[in-house]
Each structure stands twice: as C-alpha cells, then as structure tokens.
Amino acid sequence: MSRKRMYIPLLENNLTINYRCQSPLYKSRNVSFHLHCLPAGFRMQQVELEIEENLQRHRTAGFSHSKTLVVRRGAPFRVSLPMKNSPFDPSADTLRVKVMLGRLYVNMPVTLPENSPSSRWAAFVDPEGLDVTNPSVYICAPFSASVGCYSFKVSAFAQDKLKFRASSKFILLCNPWCHDDSVYIPFEDQRVEYIQNDSSLLFMGTATNVVSRPWSMDQFEPGVLEACLNLLNVSPQHQRNKRMDYLYRNNPVYISRVVSAMINCEDDGGVLKGNWSGDFSGGVHASMWTGSGDILRSWAQSGYQPVKYGQCWVFAAVMCTVMRVLGIPCRVVTNFNSAHDTNGNLVIEEFYNEMGKKLKSTKDSIWNFHVWVECWMTRRDLGSDADGWQALDPTPQHRSRGVFCCGPAPVKAIKERRIDLFYDIPFVYAEVNADVHTCVVSQGRVVSRSVDTERVGPLICTKSVGFPRLYNITGDYKNIKSHFSTLSSNSSSRSESSTLRRGTSKLAAILTLDKPPVAGMVIHITLKVINRQRVAKVMKVHVNAQIKEYNNSPAETFWENHSTIQLGPLEVKVLKQQIYPGQYEDVVGDDLVNLAAVLEDMATHERVLAFEEFNVAIPELVIQIEGEDKLALNREHGASVTFTNPFSHPVSGVLSVSGAGLLQGHANFKMFPLRPGGSGKQRITFVPSMTGTKMLQASLTLSNKSTVRGFKMVSIQPL
CATH class of the missing domain: 2.60.40.10 (Immunoglobulins)
Incomplete structure (x- = not known):
C-alpha cells in the first residue's frame, strides 16, 4: 500500500495532478485530479438528493428521518443539479465529482453509463431526457468502498472555467443485495430478516424449557443510525489512525471486530457496562431493557459514557442492531449449557457436597444459556471454505489479541475444529463442545465422579426467518447425534442415554420434572433409583433445590428433602416429590433452579448424583x-x-x-x-x-x- 497521503490542498485555478491510487478502498488505477479555486463571489449550491427515489432504490427507506441521504455501496444513486441560472450544455460543458471520506478522496469525470461491474467509483449521466436546467448525475460507490459518512461536490466547467458547483453528503452502507459485495446473502427473505427486520426474539431459559423474549432492534428509530456511525468514530482504531481506519472500513471482518469490542466498555468508550453482581444500583437492571434504541441513544447523548447495565443477551442484541444498520446481515444466537473454559482443556468441573448442594470452587463454569451474534460475510482472508455465518461475541469474557472481543469465527470452522484459522475458534468451540466432570465431595475428598459429553451445547438456536419462533442451528456448530435433532422447546427431559451415565455399575439415578414448571403451579419431581445388583440396599436420599442466575453458581438452598429408602435386588423405585408455589415464588423470577439428588449406599457409602436445572415459566401477557x-x-x-x-x-x-x-x-x-x-x-x-x-x-x-x-x-x- 502506498504511504503517500491522498489529500492535496487547493492551490490554483487550473491544476492537474496525476496520481496512482493504491489502497484497499480505491482500486489501483491512475486518477487525474483537477483542482479549482472558487472565483470571487461564487455561490456554492446544494445538490438535490432525490431522497425518496434513492431510499427506495437502495432499500434504506427506514432511514428517511435522517438528515443525510443513506445509500448502499455497489449501486448508483441519483442527484440533480439546480443549474437554472447557467444551463448545462452537454456539447461544451464537462462535469466532475469529488467524493471525500475524511481526508481521503477521489475525483472523477462524469461520463456516459458503463456496463462494467461496480468495482470502482464512477459518475455518469443518462443522455436520454436530459434536463439542461436540472441535469441528473448518477454516483456509484464500488462494492468494496468503506462504510461511513461522505461529502461530495459536483462541478461544471465551460472551457475549463468553473461555472457551477454544488455539494452535499451521503452515508454509505454495505450492500447485501449486491452480488459482488462481501456481505451478499443470496435469499431475499434472509436479507429482509437479517437487515430490515426491526424486531426479533431472544431465547433464554433452559434447553428443555425455552423462553422467548421479544426485543426491538430499533435500527430505523431516530438517533440510532447516527449513534452506530459514531461508534466507529469513537473506537480506538479511529482515534489512533483515522486514515487507516477509513481505509479498512471496506472490510466486514474489520468492522465486526471493531463493533464487537465497542459494544462493551472494558477497553474503550464502549456502549455497555456489564454487571453480574446482583447489585444494579446506579443503573438499569439488564432484564429491564426491551430494545437497542434506548441504549444506543443514551450512550450517544451522555457523551459516550457507558450505559449501565448489560448482560450477554443485551450485548448481543445491541451488536445485532449496529451490524444491521451498517448493512451487514446479523442474527442473535443462543447456546444452551454454554461452557466457559478458562484454561483451554475442554473440561468443565462441577462440585456438589454429599447433601446435593452445588458448590462454587472453580473458575470454569457452565452458563444455562449464553447469547452471541452471527454475521454473514465472505472470508477473503481465509478462503471460501470459511464463508457464511461468523460467530461474534461482544460480552466481555474473552480477550482476543489483548482486547475484549470475540470473532469473527467461521461457524463452519468451529464445527471442523479448525483452530489454525482466525479468529477465536478454540474459545467458541469449547463453548459448544466441552466435557463436564461432575464430582461429589465429602470431607474434602471426591467420593463420586461422572463424565457427561453431551451436556454442553445441546441446543443452539436463533429466530426463524419470517416467523416468530425458534430455529435449531445446533448442526451448524457440531456433529450431533440423532436425539439432538428432535430436541425442541417442549421437550421435558434430557435423553435417558445421557442421564443413565450418572451412575455406576451398581447404582443409577434419573431425576426429571413431570412437565415444564409454570408459575403458580406445583413442581412435580420424579426420582428414579435403579439397583443393578442382586443385593438389597438401604439408601439415604438427599434432594436439594437452589436458586441460581443463568451464568453463576447457585445461591443458598431454598427447598430440600431427606429420606431413607430400601431397594430390593435389581429393584427400580420411583420417588415422587413436590415443590409448592409458596416455597419457590419468592425466589424465582428471571432466575433458574438447580435441583440435585445425592443417593448414598449405607453399607458401602457409595454415592450417586443426579441433577437438573430448570426455569419456571410465567404466562405471557x-x-x-x-x-x-x-x-x-x-x-x-x-x-x-x-x-x-x-x-x-x-x-x-x-x-x-x-x-x-x-x-x-x-x-x-x-x-x-x-x-x-x-x-x-x-x-x-x-x-x-x-x-x-x-x-x-x-x-x-x-x-x-x-x-x-x-x-x-x-x-x-x-x-
């Protein structure tokens, strides 16, 4: 890349400079710059932007409230020149257009229409029906142009003497309707869903009792477009080197990493402050937000002070709004039983005491659900095998090259465990594939251990295209077994093959709920105890329920039951227990319940653990x-x-x-x-x-x- 500056000051009336442009923004070619000072008393005109026509042509009608024209790269937009006092003479006059992004610019003659692909900046007129008092000029940004707010000037010359000049601005976005654009997505219903849809559903709860939370994306609401563009300008990349930041904004990979880092405020003047402490004083509880607009406007209006507070689904939903505004197809994704593997060994360890109470004793954790986004783009840096959906995570839990951001990690590469590719594939792979080692601890030592290879990432989902319902995309991330493919929001328990592994050659326990719990109803619990030996047993049974947030270890026990049972040789016994509304209503809101049972053989002191985590649904309004x-x-x-x-x-x-x-x-x-x-x-x-x-x-x-x-x-x- 040439290190020569592309900014040249205006020096005198008729100066031509030949310059070879080499940059990611403007294709390498010879550009001739004609620079003219304005004659004394010359009055600058305003271009007529033909707003309604251009917004329809560029599918940006939602931004009609913007004071600046909003268009997409790779497609022409029309402007008109009010030349009533000096009519345009097509046989003698020439037109030139200068387009500027910061201190970068390109200067081009206005020509007749070309059939060549939109790989370079172009300006042209349609000679048919030309109105000499109000001629139209079409300006086309290349499909690889940078996103941002541009200014431009259109000048008319008669025998190299300036006779007319008009100026204005436009905002340029990516174009998923343009086949050559790196964010092109081939289906119209997906373009509508992932760019134009200003509402969505976020999925929370548990894989066996999914809760749909409505969210307003708000990308067309007043002030949101401006906040999203300012997010790019406030970023450390822009503040550090404006010229290079403008040049790299042609690449959705670069844009997405900037946005991922800027949604949280850990390294910069980002949008949201995370809070998982339970104390939300001085801000808004994360569960109270219903849309992105309030958050983005609050951030901009405060002078870019972090908005308090966010959690994973808030970070992801706000990032989805920003990416849709910038023209990059985006959707919100939920991974249930999402592993947070701090040491990279793909193993999560969990500990319970002998009474069934879950303990907090490691930095590793499993979130009942974790929410991130996917953006659609080609990966010219990695090759076509990495094209398509890319996982990005703005929640500040992972440093990527020293910054709290994550991705874009190609979803195809996550499934194939291509840890040699950019970016952050090992971290996302662990979130959906880690093994879980569950231990029972008594008097400081492990007395029981089980391994579950299926618990993490049993359901990964997003909103369906065109319909307000869940769409299962688990198979995009991992090679799944047949019973996963039928897992849906109304399933009531984990597969028995997975649960039976919670036992030994002598004992087994299966803990299930009779049906998904609903607020105000009794929670019915079934504990099946299996004696696999031809010897009678006396068993202590401890069942324990703890309230928990989706991403934390449980708090104190709010319900428990202890009993002793007898099992005959090879006997299977079913125990029924209930938790009544008055016992859980004061602790269950948006939180979940960790339910565990520990069985102890009185003769051998062998222990078996069974557990289930569930949410209590509240009937919708x-x-x-x-x-x-x-x-x-x-x-x-x-x-x-x-x-x-x-x-x-x-x-x-x-x-x-x-x-x-x-x-x-x-x-x-x-x-x-x-x-x-x-x-x-x-x-x-x-x-x-x-x-x-x-x-x-x-x-x-x-x-x-x-x-x-x-x-x-x-x-x-x-x-």
Whole structure:
C-alpha cells in the first residue's frame, strides 16, 4: 500500500495532478485530479438528493428521518443539479465529482453509463431526457468502498472555467443485495430478516424449557443510525489512525471486530457496562431493557459514557442492531449449557457436597444459556471454505489479541475444529463442545465422579426467518447425534442415554420434572433409583433445590428433602416429590433452579448424583389488537394488554408498552394490586409511522421482582 497521503490542498485555478491510487478502498488505477479555486463571489449550491427515489432504490427507506441521504455501496444513486441560472450544455460543458471520506478522496469525470461491474467509483449521466436546467448525475460507490459518512461536490466547467458547483453528503452502507459485495446473502427473505427486520426474539431459559423474549432492534428509530456511525468514530482504531481506519472500513471482518469490542466498555468508550453482581444500583437492571434504541441513544447523548447495565443477551442484541444498520446481515444466537473454559482443556468441573448442594470452587463454569451474534460475510482472508455465518461475541469474557472481543469465527470452522484459522475458534468451540466432570465431595475428598459429553451445547438456536419462533442451528456448530435433532422447546427431559451415565455399575439415578414448571403451579419431581445388583440396599436420599442466575453458581438452598429408602435386588423405585408455589415464588423470577439428588449406599457409602436445572415459566401477557386487519399508516389504533396473576399472593406492578414504528418511546401504566387468579386489562393507543410487519411488545415489572412479557406481530398497510 502506498504511504503517500491522498489529500492535496487547493492551490490554483487550473491544476492537474496525476496520481496512482493504491489502497484497499480505491482500486489501483491512475486518477487525474483537477483542482479549482472558487472565483470571487461564487455561490456554492446544494445538490438535490432525490431522497425518496434513492431510499427506495437502495432499500434504506427506514432511514428517511435522517438528515443525510443513506445509500448502499455497489449501486448508483441519483442527484440533480439546480443549474437554472447557467444551463448545462452537454456539447461544451464537462462535469466532475469529488467524493471525500475524511481526508481521503477521489475525483472523477462524469461520463456516459458503463456496463462494467461496480468495482470502482464512477459518475455518469443518462443522455436520454436530459434536463439542461436540472441535469441528473448518477454516483456509484464500488462494492468494496468503506462504510461511513461522505461529502461530495459536483462541478461544471465551460472551457475549463468553473461555472457551477454544488455539494452535499451521503452515508454509505454495505450492500447485501449486491452480488459482488462481501456481505451478499443470496435469499431475499434472509436479507429482509437479517437487515430490515426491526424486531426479533431472544431465547433464554433452559434447553428443555425455552423462553422467548421479544426485543426491538430499533435500527430505523431516530438517533440510532447516527449513534452506530459514531461508534466507529469513537473506537480506538479511529482515534489512533483515522486514515487507516477509513481505509479498512471496506472490510466486514474489520468492522465486526471493531463493533464487537465497542459494544462493551472494558477497553474503550464502549456502549455497555456489564454487571453480574446482583447489585444494579446506579443503573438499569439488564432484564429491564426491551430494545437497542434506548441504549444506543443514551450512550450517544451522555457523551459516550457507558450505559449501565448489560448482560450477554443485551450485548448481543445491541451488536445485532449496529451490524444491521451498517448493512451487514446479523442474527442473535443462543447456546444452551454454554461452557466457559478458562484454561483451554475442554473440561468443565462441577462440585456438589454429599447433601446435593452445588458448590462454587472453580473458575470454569457452565452458563444455562449464553447469547452471541452471527454475521454473514465472505472470508477473503481465509478462503471460501470459511464463508457464511461468523460467530461474534461482544460480552466481555474473552480477550482476543489483548482486547475484549470475540470473532469473527467461521461457524463452519468451529464445527471442523479448525483452530489454525482466525479468529477465536478454540474459545467458541469449547463453548459448544466441552466435557463436564461432575464430582461429589465429602470431607474434602471426591467420593463420586461422572463424565457427561453431551451436556454442553445441546441446543443452539436463533429466530426463524419470517416467523416468530425458534430455529435449531445446533448442526451448524457440531456433529450431533440423532436425539439432538428432535430436541425442541417442549421437550421435558434430557435423553435417558445421557442421564443413565450418572451412575455406576451398581447404582443409577434419573431425576426429571413431570412437565415444564409454570408459575403458580406445583413442581412435580420424579426420582428414579435403579439397583443393578442382586443385593438389597438401604439408601439415604438427599434432594436439594437452589436458586441460581443463568451464568453463576447457585445461591443458598431454598427447598430440600431427606429420606431413607430400601431397594430390593435389581429393584427400580420411583420417588415422587413436590415443590409448592409458596416455597419457590419468592425466589424465582428471571432466575433458574438447580435441583440435585445425592443417593448414598449405607453399607458401602457409595454415592450417586443426579441433577437438573430448570426455569419456571410465567404466562405471557395477552395482547389484543382492535381492527387487526385494518391497521394503516399514520392512523390511531387501539390495543389491550391483559395480565392474569398466577401467584398465590396479590401483586402489583408497572406496565411498559413499546414498538418500533408504532409508538414513540414507551407508554407506562401502573397496574393496581391483583388478587391470586385475578386479571387486569390496560387499553393503549398507537399511531404507526412505518409500514410492514411490526412488533408491539409489553413488559410488566411486578412487585415481587418478576417480569412478565408479551408481544404481538402486526401488519401495517399504507394509506
């Protein structure tokens, strides 16, 4: 790459400089720069940007609120020149366009249309129907141009004398509709889903009881586009070397690594501060966020101070918004039973005491779920075998080349364990493939050990294209066994072949829930104990339940049961136990339960451990739309949100309703105390500002710290 600066000051009226441009942004070629000072008294004009036409042509109509035209690379956009006082003479006049990104620029003559691919900057006119008082010029950025906010000037010359000049700005994004762009994705429904869809679902809970959480991506909401572009400008890469940062912004691999690091604030002026301490004073609890817009606007309006607080799904959802704004296809992915292997040995160790209580004793951990993103791009740095979805993780848990970011790791390479490729493949591979060694400890020594090779990453999923439901992508990351392919959100237990391994040649235990737990209902537990010997046994049985956050070891025990049973030779005994609502309602909100049973042979003191982690689902809010089949742009419509109290005690709370393209901000309402089983209904109104499929979502924060959510997809028609 040439180290010569591409900025040349204006020196005199008629100066031509020949310069060979060599950079990743502009293809190597000879460029002729014609530089002209403005004559005395010359008045600069404003280009007419033909906003409506260009936004439709470039599929950026969602950004119509922007003061700057938003277009995509690899496709032309049209501007008009108001030359009424000096009409354009096509036989004698010439036009030139100068495009600038920071201090980089290219200067080009306006020519007739070319059929060559959009591999270089070009400007042309259509000679048919040319209006000499208001001529149109088409400007086309190459498919490898850098993302950013450009300024440009269009000049008209008569016999090399400047007669007209107009200027303006445009924002250039990647173009997944352009076949030559490195973010091109070949299916229209995927382009709509992963670029234009301004809402999504995040999946949480457990692999056997998946919870769908609505999230508003907000990429077309006011202020979000500007915040995303400012994120690139605030980054250390830009502050350190603006010229090189602008040049490298042509590459989605580079952009994605910058964004991954900038979503968290650990190394820079990033967007979000993580918090897993349980103390959210001085900020917003991570579970309270419902969309990316509030977070990105708060960050920008505070002068780029970190927003408090985020956890993995918040980091991932905000990054998804930024990437969609920049034109890079992106989706949010959840990995259930996600391993955090700190020493890289692909082994996670967990410890329980002899009473079934889980202990915190290692730095390694298994999160019930972990959320990251995937971005679609070609990997010209690695070869076509690495093209496609790339895993990126903005949650600050892993340093990549000294910075808290992760990826882009090709998903194909993760499946093949290609640890020789960039970036961070070993870390992501461990998250979905590590083995789990589970130990029972008594008086400081291990008295039982079992190995589970299937527990980590049993379900990896994202939102389906075009539908508000789960899509299983486990097979993209790992070679899965047949029973994984049928795992879905309504399955109630792990495969018996996996669970039976929690035992010895003499004893085995299987711990299951009769059905996925729902708030307000009794939790029914089944413990199957198997004596594999032809000898009778007397067994102590300890069952223990602890509350836990999705990414931490459990807290103190909130329920336990201890008993002694007798087993005949080769006998299988089924034990039924219950946890009643009054025993778990005060501790279960968005948290989970770690349930464990330890069986001890009284004669040999041999121990067997069985465990299950589960979440207690809360029934969703019910949203009903008035005149659902007649929703129209810019008209007021009504809806109602209904909550039925599933708890055994009265609750009250605050209801918040929002929806990108439907409501400005949030509508908040107080919900007065409801008796157990009682229902409350709140009517709301909304005025759609955008057409298409939109999400109206509601969240109710209750006095017992639980949050109830619901959403409704609506179709808005033009008037």
